[in-house]
Amino acid sequence: MSSAPFPPGKRIVFTGGSGVAGRHVIDKLLSYGHEILNVDITPLDNPNVYTLKADLTDGAQAFNSLSCHFRVSEPFMEPVKTPDAVVHFAGIPQPMRLPDNETFRINTMGSYNIIESACKLGIKKIILASSLTTYGVTYAEGDINYPHFPITEDTPTEPMDVYATSKICMERIAGSFAKRFKGVDIYCLRISAVIEPENHAEKFNAYLTRPGDFKVHAWSYTDARDLGNMVQCCLEKDGLGFQVFNAVNDEITVPEEEGSSEEWLGRACPHTKITRRMGVRESPVSNEKMRGLLGFREKFGWRRVMGRVEV
Numbered sequence: 001m002s003s004a005p006f007p008p009g010k011r012i013v014f015t016g017g018s019g020v021a022g023r024h025v026i027d028k029l030l031s032y033g034h035e036i037l038n039v040d041i042t043p044l045d046n047p048n049v050y051t052l053k054a055d056l057t058d059g060a061q062a063f064n065s066l067s068c069h070f071r072v073s074e075p076f077m078e079p080v081k082t083p084d085a086v087v088h089f090a091g092i093p094q095p096m097r098l099p100d101n102e103t104f105r106i107n108t109m110g111s112y113n114i115i116e117s118a119c120k121l122g123i124k125k126i127i128l129a130s131s132l133t134t135y136g137v138t139y140a141e142g143d144i145n146y147p148h149f150p151i152t153e154d155t156p157t158e159p160m161d162v163y164a165t166s167k168i169c170m171e172r173i174a175g176s177f178a179k180r181f182k183g184v185d186i187y188c189l190r191i192s193a194v195i196e197p198e199n200h201a202e203k204f205n206a207y208l209t210r211p212g213d214f215k216v217h218a219w220s221y222t223d224a225r226d227l228g229n230m231v232q233c234c235l236e237k238d239g240l241g242f243q244v245f246n247a248v249n250d251e252i253t254v255p256e257e258e259g260s261s262e263e264w265l266g267r268a269c270p271h272t273k274i275t276r277r278m279g280v281r282e283s284p285v286s287n288e289k290m291r292g293l294l295g296f297r298e299k300f301g302w303r304r305v306m307g308r309v310e311v
């Protein structure tokens with residue numbers, strides 16, 4: 001006899017699920033028993049998930065994507081149900097893939113259309129992929145400093161580039177809709193560089209052999225599988241209204257021989273203030289808020305994955 005998943009799975013529309021981050025997050029969400037519709041301009045090769053091809057910069061396509069069946073059938077036996085949540089990852093994840101105005105248009109209009117449609121359709125949980133680049137250093141013109149360490153959600157976000165600016169716009173749009181639509185939770189995840197399991201070794205080889213190169217990531221990262229767990233935490237926790245979370249793993253990406261986080265940051269960024277005592281290996285981007293408010297606990301910390309600490 002099969003038993004229902006506990007807690008019961010939710011019905012989730014996932015946008016951008018065919019991409020680098022989305023495919024891993026979808027795998028994780030399926031493992032928690034959720035039912036998922038992927039909305040993307042390209043299909044996802046996962047037999048358990050139907051992809052509706054849609055361009056979300058078109059408001060009508062976004063609206064329809066959030067108010068349709070979860071897969072095709074002949075006939076449709078059940079009426080369309082309002083999804084429990086939308087997770088919005090679709091967009092352009094970097095400047096210079098497209099001309100700047102296209103990156104801006106796709107990211108802001110796609111986000112606007114999804115947020116507006118979700119609010120107006122009565123979807124109560126909206127989770128948005130924002131970015132660490134909003135802190136302004138990653139795609140700055142030249143080498144600039146973070147205002148302080150650790151970086152928290154209250155650290156100023158004043159980027160120069162179009163990609164991070166489009167993410168700030170998305171967050172502001174989200175905040176304004178959350179004010180207008182009471183009872184809707186909108187959680188923005190400021191994700192760092194996403195590390196997929198298949199290129200974990202290669203990425204960490206670079207982090208560990210050339211730590212000086214990764215100020216641009218603030219020596220932080222986001223394991224793709226833990227990103228799935230972060231999204232699951234967002235799905236489980238209701239009632240927080242509009243929130244921004246640093247969505248990063250717990251530890252700094254420099255090798256142990258470089259000393260503590262404070263020692264490394266003191267050498268690498270001697271002019272940047274450290275505002276509080278940091279844990280020995282604490283990430284320069286704090287995930288304290290996500291751990292505290294959402295109960296996130298990492299499972300794929302890099303030193304555990306690489307066998308440097310006991311499981």
Ligand SMILES: NC(=O)c1ccc[n+]([C@@H]2O[C@H](COP(=O)([O-])OP(=O)(O)OC[C@H]3O[C@@H](n4cnc5c(N)ncnc54)[C@H](O)[C@@H]3O)[C@@H](O)[C@H]2O)c1
Pocket residue numbers: 015016017018019020021022039040041042054055056057088089090091092093094106110129130131132190191192193194195
């Ligand atoms: N990968 C990272 O390191 C990283 C870091 C921080 C934030 N993010 C954010 O996470 C999200 C996913 O990033 P990714 O690396 O998986 O990017 P990706 O390019 O691999 O995936 C994005 C997906 O969005 C789809 N898409 C693009 N425009 C669309 C449109 N108009 N309508 C529908 N679908 C569209 C693409 O087809 C693609 O499958 C993005 O919002 C990105 O900004 C990624």
